[in-house]
Structures are given as structure tokens and as C-alpha cells.
Amino acid sequence: MTNDTIAAISTPPGNGGIGVIRISGRNSLDIISKLFGRTKTGVEDCISLQSHKVYHGYIFDSVTKQIIDEVLVIPMLAPSSYTTEDVIEIQAHSGSIVMRSILDQVLSKGARLAEPGEFTKRAFLNKRIDLTQAEAVIDIINAKSVKSLKAAASQSNGVLRKNIERLKAELVNLLSLLEAAIDFPDDTDNPFSNKQGILVVKKVLSDCKRYIQLYDDACFIREGIKLAICGAPNVGKSSLMNCLLEEEKSIITSIPGTTRDPIQENLNINGISFTISDTAGIHSTNDLVEIIGMEKAKEHILNADLLLYMKEVGQSISKKELNQVIPKDKKVLFVVNKIDLVKDKDVLILPEMPEPFQNIPKIGISALENLGIDDLKNMVINMTITDLDVNTNSIIPNIRHKETLKEAVFNLESAEKSMLNEHNEETLAFDIRNSLNALGKITGETTEIDILDHIFSNFCIGK
Numbered sequence: 001m002t003n004d005t006i007a008a009i010s011t012p013p014g015n016g017g018i019g020v021i022r023i024s025g026r027n028s029l030d031i032i033s034k035l036f037g038r039t040k041t042g043v044e045d046c047i048s049l050q051s052h053k054v055y056h057g058y059i060f061d062s063v064t065k066q067i068i069d070e071v072l073v074i075p076m077l078a079p080s081s082y083t084t085e086d087v088i089e090i091q092a093h094s095g096s097i098v099m100r101s102i103l104d105q106v107l108s109k110g111a112r113l114a115e116p117g118e119f120t121k122r123a124f125l126n127k128r129i130d131l132t133q134a135e136a137v138i139d140i141i142n143a144k145s146v147k148s149l150k151a152a153a154s155q156s157n158g159v160l161r162k163n164i165e166r167l168k169a170e171l172v173n174l175l176s177l178l179e180a181a182i183d184f185p186d187d188t189d190n191p192f193s194n195k196q197g198i199l200v201v202k203k204v205l206s207d208c209k210r211y212i213q214l215y216d217d218a219c220f221i222r223e224g225i226k227l228a229i230c231g232a233p234n235v236g237k238s239s240l241m242n243c244l245l246e247e248e249k250s251i252i253t254s255i256p257g258t259t260r261d262p263i264q265e266n267l268n269i270n271g272i273s274f275t276i277s278d279t280a281g282i283h284s285t286n287d288l289v290e291i292i293g294m295e296k297a298k299e300h301i302l303n304a305d306l307l308l309y310m311k312e313v314g315q316s317i318s319k320k321e322l323n324q325v326i327p328k329d330k331k332v333l334f335v336v337n338k339i340d341l342v343k344d345k346d347v348l349i350l351p352e353m354p355e356p357f358q359n360i361p362k363i364g365i366s367a368l369e370n371l372g373i374d375d376l377k378n379m380v381i382n383m384t385i386t387d388l389d390v391n392t393n394s395i396i397p398n399i400r401h402k403e404t405l406k407e408a409v410f411n412l413e414s415a416e417k418s419m420l421n422e423h424n425e426e427t428l429a430f431d432i433r434n435s436l437n438a439l440g441k442i443t444g445e446t447t448e449i450d451i452l453d454h455i456f457s458n459f460c461i462g463k
């Protein structure tokens with residue numbers, strides 16, 4: 001039901017400067033009229049309050065007539081509001097008891113507690129935003145880094161929607177010519193040509209494939225670039241992890257084999273989000289727990305976008321050990337730790353890397369004394385995202401868009417085949433309709449209701 005009135009606390013739980021209660025729906029003004037007054041004498045009819053103006057006053061308990069809190073009330077009337085319905089925001093002193101009491105009053109006057117994401121869902125159902133923009137709202141809330149925030153912001157501007165609509169318009173045009181050709185086969189004036197059709201389908205197909213590639217390229221913007229620290233026991237892997245996190249997350253001892261289970265944490269370097277794993281030291285052992293730890297370490301090594309392969313200063317490095325630990329085609333940074341033990345830092349010599357690993361970049365650090373850590377961070381950034389420039393016009397599809405784009409690609413490839421083989425026009429029209437349907441799912445025009453429910457259930461209450 002979307003014609004009832006919903007309400008929720010829109011600010012996070014806990015004590016803060018102010019908290020916001022949001023009401024949306026046709027009874028918003030009625031409800032606030034029963035609770036709000038601009039003077040301490042009591043409630044007043046709020047019908048005459050103007051949209052987008054701030055009103056100072058009081059919220060009253062409707063039973064005891066006592067003032068619950070001194071507040072600011074902001075009416076945002078339909079259609080110029082987040083949901084396009086009448087919206088009232090009450091800014092109160094944020095404290096869980098005050099917020100809860102005001103919300104209880106609002107609910108007792110006929111509002112229903114909003115479900116997670118229901119305000120944004122209404123904005124979508126009332127066609128103020130499309131589904132890609134609704135999804136961007138949650139990405140903005142959850143953004144872990146400046147780049148992922150920029151990517152989400154570009155989606156909330158509707159960049160993806162505009163591009164998808166452009167592709168759809170080309171297909172709709174093609175479909176209308178095709179259907180005319182099917183309905184009036186003898187009409188020689190019909191401009192549908194197989195040759196022209198192939199060009200349109202090829203173009204849309206290549207754009208869809210490009211967007212899928214953009215998802216793959218930008219995957220780490222959303223999820224974080226995966227770093228794994230690996231190497232022999234006791235070289236200082238956990239010390240580096242803690243040094244980067246500026247927190248004592250991993251246990252450090254001088255006993256080799258201290259880390260068993262991999263420890264994974266989020267790390268933000270210069271506004272870019274990473275996940276970093278500290279792993280068990282790799283060596284030959286009969287200790288069952290260590291063997292299991294090493295197996296888990298290998299999984300993290302395999303999944304890493306960049307491997308920080310660590311050694312102690314003065315240790316040599318063999319081709320055999322690199323072959324054993326480094327998976328094929330893996331990006332690696334060779335980290336030589338404990339350089340504080342070298343008396344004369346100017347003569348610090350990093351070991352020669354054996355063939356074919358001689359191009360692996362190297363850096364000397366001391367995790368204990370925080371030496372070379374900033375240089376290491378810069379190298380990590382240079383080795384992972386140098387080419388990536390996310391701006392507010394970037395198209396960064398999410399996993400749902402990618403799956404739907406794949407569906408469109410499947411149908412477009414089938415359409416392309418039909419045209420190349422001059423199959424009948426009905427089959428071609430069927431494939432193009434299916435492609436359009438798939439593209440419509442991205443913007444939300446043809447999305448099934450359970451998928452919509454799933455998307456909005458990921459929001460927090462009050463958004």
C-alpha cells in the first residue's frame with residue numbers, strides 16, 4: 001500500500017546534536033496538526049504552513065498535553081519532496097527517549113512505521129528517481145572511500161539511466177520498423193533494412209559489453225582493492241598490518257607461527273578503500289594447525305589484487321620460493337622489513353630478484369619504527385589504481401546491472417545471429433523485445449516486485 005502515511009526516525013540511533021523524524025504521505029499535515037504548535041499554549045492547525053519553510057515550536061503529548069520537546073518543523077509539500085508526497089521533517093533534540101516519544105505520538109495519530117528504504121522506494125514508485133538512482137542512495141550511505149562515493153554520486157545523477165535510455169531508444173526505433181515490416185510485408189516503402197538493423201544491434205551490443213567491462217574494472221572501487229601480506233614466519237607481516245591500520249589488530253610475538261587464521265580488515269589509503277589480509281607464515285611444517293592456516297593463506301594470496309611479499313633485511317630470495325608462493329600473473333610488491341637493523345641506511349641493498357621475477361618492484365621498510373610506510377602506501381596506490389579516474393560522469397554499474405546487461409547481451413547476440421542468417425523477422429523482433437525488457441530492468445521499468453523488495457530491504461529504516 002503506498003497511499004498510507006509512513007514515519008520513521010531518519011538519523012542514526014544514539015545521542016547527537018539533533019535527530020530527524022520524517023513523515024511522508026497524504027496525512028502528514030493532519031498528523032503534525034495534532035502534535036505541533038508554534039507557542040507553548042498548545043497544538044495548531046498546520047494546513048497553512050508553507051512548503052520548504054522552517055517553523056520553530058513544540059511537540060506536545062496528545063494525552064497529557066505536556067511539551068515533549070522544542071523542535072523545528074519543515075514541511076515539504078507534494079510534489080516537491082523526496083517522495084513526491086507531503087513530507088514533514090521534525091528536527092528534535094537527539095536522544096533515544098525523546099525521538100522514540102515523538103515517533104510514538106506520530107504513529108498514534110495514524111502513521112505507520114516505515115519499512116527499510118520505504119521513503120526511497122516511494123520516490124522510485126512515484127517516478128521521481130529511477131532504480132539506478134535509488135540504488136545509488138544506498139551506495140552513498142555505504143560508501144567506504146572517496147572514489148566509491150564519487151561513483152555513487154554519478155549514479156544518483158542518473159548517468160547510467162541516461163545511457164541505458166539512449167540504447168533503448170535505438171532498439172525501440174528498430175523494433176517499430178521491424179514490426180511495420182512484419183505487419184505490412186508488401187509495403188516497399190518500409191525503411192527497415194537488415195543491414196541498418198545489424199549496425200544498430202552491433203552498436204547496442206558493444207555498449208552493453210563495455211558497461212559490463214566497466215563493472216569488472218571498477219569492482220574494487222565498491223568492494224575495496226584486495227591486498228594480502230605473505231611471507232615466511234616472523235618476518236613482520238602482522239607488524240606491517242598493524243602499522244598500516246594504526247591499530248593493534250594482529251597478535252605480534254617473536255615466536256614464529258603466531259598468526260594462524262588470516263585476519264582481514266578494511267583500510268583506507270588516500271580515500272581509496274582496500275581490504276588487507278594478514279596471513280600465516282608459509283614454511284614447511286608438520287603442525288596440523290599451521291598447515292590449515294597456510295591453506296587459508298593461499299586462498300587470500302590467490303584472491304589478492306596485490307600481494308605484499310615480505311622478507312627480512314639481509315635474507316636472500318630464491319626462484320623456488322617465489323614460484324611456490326606467487327600465483328601466475330599476480331601483481332606483487334616485494335617488501336623488505338626490519339631495515340632499522342641496518343646500521344647505515346644509506347648502504348641498504350635490497351636483494352636481487354631471480355629471473356623471471358626481476359621486474360617486481362621492491363621497497364625497504366621497518367614496521368617496528370614506521371620507516372618507509374608512506375612510500376609503501378604510495379607504491380600500493382600506484383600499482384593498483386593509477387589509471388583509474390572516477391568522476392561524476394563515470395558509469396559504474398553494480399552487480400545487478402551487470403547480470404541484467406548480460407541478459408541483454410545474450411538476446412542481442414541472438415538478434416545479431418538472426419539478422420546475419422536472414423532468419424524470420426518474428427524471431428528477430430522477439431529477441432529485440434527481450435533485450436529491451438532486460439535493459440528496462442536496470443532502470444526499474446520492468447523489474448519484478450521481489451527484486452525491488454530485495455533492493456529496498458538493504459536500506460536502513462528512515463531512508
Ligand SMILES: Nc1nc2c(ncn2[C@@H]2O[C@H](COP(=O)(O)OP(=O)(O)OP(=O)(O)O)[C@@H](O)[C@H]2O)c(=O)[nH]1
Pocket residue numbers: 232233234235236237238239240251252253254255256257258259260279280281337338339340341365366367368369
Ligand atoms: N627490528 C624489527 N623487528 C620487527 C620489525 N617488524 C616486526 N618485528 C619483530 O619481528 C617479530 C615477528 O613479528 P610479527 O609481526 O609477529 O611477524 P609475522 O610475520 O606476523 O610472524 P608469524 O605470524 O609468526 O608468521 C616480532 O618480535 C616483532 O616485534 C621491524 O621492522 N624491525
Ligand SMILES: [Mg+2]
Pocket residue numbers: 237238239250251252258259278279
Ligand atoms: Mg603474524
